Amino acid sequence: xxxxxxxxxxxxxxxxxxxxxxxxxxxxxxxxxxxxxxxxxxxxxxxxxxxxxxxxxxxxxxxxxxxxxxxxxxxxxxxxxxxxxxxxxxxxxxxxxxxxxxxxxxxxxxxxxxxxxxxxxxxxxxxxxxxxxxxxxxxxxxxxxxxxxxxx
Amino acid sequence: xxxxxxxxxxxxxxxxxxxxxxxxxxxxxxxxxxxxxxxxxxxxxxxxxxxxxxxxxxxxxxxxxxxxxxxxxxxxxxxxxxxxxxxxxxxxxxxxxxxxxxxxxxxxxxxxxxxxxxxxxxxxxxxxxxxxxxxxxxxxxxxxxxxxxxxxxxxxxxxxxxxxxxxxxxxxxxxxxxxxxxxxxxxxxxxxxxxxxxxxxxxxxxxxxxxxxxxxxxxxxxxxxxxxxxxxxxxxxxxxxxxxxxxxxxxxxxxxxxxxxxxxxxxxxxxxxxxxxxxxxxxxxxxxxxxxxxxxxxxxxxxxxxxxxxxxxxxxxxxxxxxxxxxxxxxxxxxxxxxxxxxxxxxxxxxxxxxxxxxxxxxxxxxxxxxxxxxxxxxxxxxxxxxxxxx
Ligand SMILES: Cc1ncc(COP(=O)(O)O)c(C=O)c1O
Numbered sequence: 001x002x003x004x005x006x007x008x009x010x011x012x013x014x015x016x017x018x019x020x021x022x023x024x025x026x027x028x029x030x031x032x033x034x035x036x037x038x039x040x041x042x043x044x045x046x047x048x049x050x051x052x053x054x055x056x057x058x059x060x061x062x063x064x065x066x067x068x069x070x071x072x073x074x075x076x077x078x079x080x081x082x083x084x085x086x087x088x089x090x091x092x093x094x095x096x097x098x099x100x101x102x103x104x105x106x107x108x109x110x111x112x113x114x115x116x117x118x119x120x121x122x123x124x125x126x127x128x129x130x131x132x133x134x135x136x137x138x139x140x141x142x143x144x145x146x147x148x149x150x151x152x
Numbered sequence: 153x154x155x156x157x158x159x160x161x162x163x164x165x166x167x168x169x170x171x172x173x174x175x176x177x178x179x180x181x182x183x184x185x186x187x188x189x190x191x192x193x194x195x196x197x198x199x200x201x202x203x204x205x206x207x208x209x210x211x212x213x214x215x216x217x218x219x220x221x222x223x224x225x226x227x228x229x230x231x232x233x234x235x236x237x238x239x240x241x242x243x244x245x246x247x248x249x250x251x252x253x254x255x256x257x258x259x260x261x262x263x264x265x266x267x268x269x270x271x272x273x274x275x276x277x278x279x280x281x282x283x284x285x286x287x288x289x290x291x292x293x294x295x296x297x298x299x300x301x302x303x304x305x306x307x308x309x310x311x312x313x314x315x316x317x318x319x320x321x322x323x324x325x326x327x328x329x330x331x332x333x334x335x336x337x338x339x340x341x342x343x344x345x346x347x348x349x350x351x352x353x354x355x356x357x358x359x360x361x362x363x364x365x366x367x368x369x370x371x372x373x374x375x376x377x378x379x380x381x382x383x384x385x386x387x388x389x390x391x392x393x394x395x396x397x398x399x400x401x402x403x404x405x406x407x408x409x410x411x412x413x414x415x416x417x418x419x420x421x422x423x424x425x426x427x428x429x430x431x432x433x434x435x436x437x438x439x440x441x442x443x444x445x446x447x448x449x450x451x452x453x454x455x456x457x458x459x460x461x462x463x464x465x466x467x468x469x470x471x472x473x474x475x476x477x478x479x480x481x482x483x484x485x486x487x488x489x490x491x492x493x494x495x496x497x498x499x500x501x502x503x504x505x506x507x508x509x510x511x512x513x514x515x516x517x518x519x520x521x522x523x524x525x526x527x528x529x530x531x532x533x534x535x536x537x538x539x540x541x542x543x
Contacts, residue, residue, distance in 0.1 A: 003464075012464065018534050029536065033498035033543050036458060036486070040536040057536035061460040065534055 004062060007096040011066035016073050019055040026123065028115020028136060031108050037064040039112040041072065045120055049080045056112070063095075063102040070094045071109035080117055084130025086110055158471045158516045162356075162448055162509030163305055163333065168399065169358040169510075175402040176360065179395035187392050188381065197394050204401025208365055211404040212331075212350065213341035220366045220384045221397050225332040225353030226256035228366035229299075231377040231388075232328040232349040233260045236297045237269055239375050240326075244294020245269045248287065248325075251492040252276055252309075253301050256351075257330055258488070274300070279441035280309030280493050288319055297326045302334035302350075306489040306505055307440030308449025310338060317346040326372070332356055332364075336407035337415065337446050348372045354396065358510065359403030363396035414510060418447035421508050425450055425517045432521060433528055435539055439495055439503060448508035451490075453499045454524075456538050457531040462504060465527035471520050474505050498543050 002009065020027075024042035031038040037060030044053040054076050056068040071091050075083040091106040092098060098106060115136040121128060159167075168176075179200060185193030187201050205216040222228045237247055247264060249257055251273045261271040272290045275283050282300055291298075298320045303310045313329050320327035328349035334340060336357035342350060350367040354360055368374050368387075380389025407414070426438055435455040454462065459475035466473055490500045506520070537543050 009464075012461070013468065015534060033501065033537055036501045038536050057534065059456065059535045059537045060458050062464045064458075065461060 003099060004066070005096045008063060008066045008098065011069040011095070012062040015056075015065055015069035017053075017055045017069065017076070018057070020057060021053070021055060024116075026116040026118075026120025028112055028117070028119050030112040030115055030136075031060070031064075033059050037061065037105060037108055039064060039068050039108050041068070041109075041112040041116040043075070043116050043120060045080060051075050051078055051080065051083055054116075060105065060108070061102070063098050064105040064108060066095060067091055067098075067106045067109040068112070071106075071113060075113055080120065080126075081128060081130060083113060084117060084128055086113055153519060153522055155470050156516065156519055158512075158520055160506045160508060160512065160516070160520060161472045161474050162512075163308075163446075163505060163507035164474060165355045165361065166358045166509055167511070168360055169403065169406060171406060172359055172399045172402045176395040176399040179398050184394070187394060188383065197392075200394065200398050200401075201392055204397045204404075207401035207405040207408075208352070211335065211340070211408045212352075212367060213343055214367050215370060217385070218342075218367050218370055220368055220387055221392065221400070222364040222366055222388060223362060223393070225330070225351050225356075225364040226254075227377075228351035228353075228364045229254070229256040229328075229330055230260050231366055232351060232374070233257065233297060233299055234264065235375045235377055236326050236328070236349070237264055239373070240296035243296050244292070246292050246295045247271045248274060248290050248295055248298045250274045250276065250282055250300050252280060252304050252306075252489045253299070254305055254330055254332070257299055257301070276309075276492050278494050279444075280304055280307050280489070281441065281444070282311050282316065284312070284315065284319070287316065291319075291323050291325065295323070295325050297328060299328040299330065302329045302331040302340075303337065303446050304440070304489060305333045306487060307451045307493065308333075308446035309441050310334065310444040310446065312444075313347065314345050321346055333446060336404075336411070337418075337448065339411065342367055342369070349374065354400035354403055357403045357407045360396045360399040363393055363400045365400065410510075415447045417510075418508050418512075421512055421514065421517060422448055422450055424514065425506065425508070425521070426452075428517070428521050429524065432525055437495075437499070439490060439493065446507075448512075450506040450508070451503060452506070453495065453503040454528050455499060455502055456535050456543075457528060458501050459504050461531055462502070462524075462527055465530065466520070466523055469519075469523045469527075471523055475503065498537075 021042050025045040027042045029040045040057045042055050046052050054072040056072050058068040088107045088110045091109045118136045185197040187198040205219045209216040209219045274287050317327045326348045330351045332353045335352045348369045352365045354363040376387045378389045437453040439451040486500045
């Protein structure tokens with residue numbers, strides 16, 4: 001019995017899009033090492049507002065890494081507007097589900113994407129409906145957090 | 153490297169040794185009698201329990217009648233603390249324990265707080281040693297019991313129990329120690345230690361799960377904890393876990409016979425492992441005392457990565473270890489033990505416990521070190537924090 005499904009394990013062991021760009025068009029971070037997970041997403045955007053490439057760096061557990069991998073896959077090739085529509089639920093579905101205590105990790109991904117796009121929008125003087133009310137510095141959700149494992 | 157199965161979580165539980173299992177089997181089938189029955193089968197069963205009681209007593213230098221079998225180590229902890237607290241309410245409702253206890257003690261303290269008791273938690277230094285001056289200062293006229301663990305399950309620190317027991321005695325306060333991790337891993341002599349109560353568990357010493365024992369010093373008045381039949385000298389009712397108790401006895405006997413060798417071998421392997429990890433992997437920190445430590449315990453932090461991810465990589469390579477905290481958050485405290493010794497929270501997330509046991513070989517450790525090197529490098533490559541970027 002494994003804790004994660006095959007798809008999650010696949011993305012965790014062979015994550016796609018790991019890394020950073022020398023000159024990203026947008027870059028966003030969400031979470032913190034103190035909280036146990038921190039995800040950084042960088043994007044390259046072309047003149048047509050299409051995300052041509054995305055990379056991530058994540059400090060975190062298996063599901064945080066798998067969510068990052070899937071989330072970056074999902075936004076590559078999408079327009080910025082489309083990428084902003086990627087929700088936590090879509091990341092979760094793409095992963096084929098996560099154990100309940102890990103759902104928090106997929107929330108991280110949709111937040112990190114928005115942060116990267118926010119950065120892009122700021123730098124390029126753009127506004128997007130999907131960013132309305134988004135605060136990249138909002139504190140992490142306290143809701144769906146994992147329960148620490150106890151040592152015997 | 154060829155994949156192997158490497159179990160390095162002996163601190164969580166141990167496999168039942170063949171000799172132990174062999175000793176147990178007949179008590180499920182042939183000698184299944186109820187130890188309370190008066191005919192031969194019953195008396196044979198009773199005799200088997202008597203032998204087991206002697207074997208467990210011998211491991212800690214107790215008299216057999218001072219050993220009371222329980223369902224688990226947790227039960228022994230609950231019994232010792234709760235019944236002592238309830239029995240001494242006239243004297244007071246104050247209890248002292250430490251910040252690094254197992255949850256079997258900490259949550260028992262929480263429970264007693266709901267009943268109006270007050271609990272003081274003594275802190276530890278960066279090696280995990282109880283602050284004795286803090287302990288002395290916490291003692292009050294209404295303190296009825298002090299409970300300090302013998303050896304810590306996460307970082308392996310062995311507490312100066314003899315000194316702590318002497319402090320309790322000087323103030324006329326009952327003293328309990330949770331020796332679940334210490335049992336079979338160091339020489340224990342309850343008479344020399346001067347403890348009133350000591351908790352044990354079979355599954356940490358190559359015995360079966362679901363059997364424990366409480367040592368109750370002769371003359372110490374601890375009320376009955378399970379009411380019912382006359383088992384365990386009327387203190388813990390219920391038909392005995394016969395085969396389990398026989399297994400605990402056998403495991404205790406083996407532990408006593410092999411003690412010196414066992415300690416020597418584990419310590420040797422542990423020191424080798426620590427040395428190799430420190431040599432071969434950067435940004436690593438060993439948590440807990442290096443001197444007064446359980447022979448098989450290693451607790452290490454791999455900076456800039458998260459422990460559960462590391463656990464998964466190792467699991468895929470057939471290696472079983474444990475972490476101090478899962479993918480958690482600021483709202484929930486990760487490992488109370490590592491927090492207590494002052495490990496920064498972000499580093500606690502990258503901490504693992506490797507616990508070595510009787511079936512561990514040097515080859516297992518070499519394989520694990522290779523796997524660690526590879527997995528740590530892989531995770532650091534993915535990580536958004538690094539030694540150059542900092543936390
Ligand atoms: C220090 C300590 N105390 C108590 C326990 C509980 O023992 P048991 O599993 O037998 O309830 C454990 C292990 O689980 C332990 O490590």
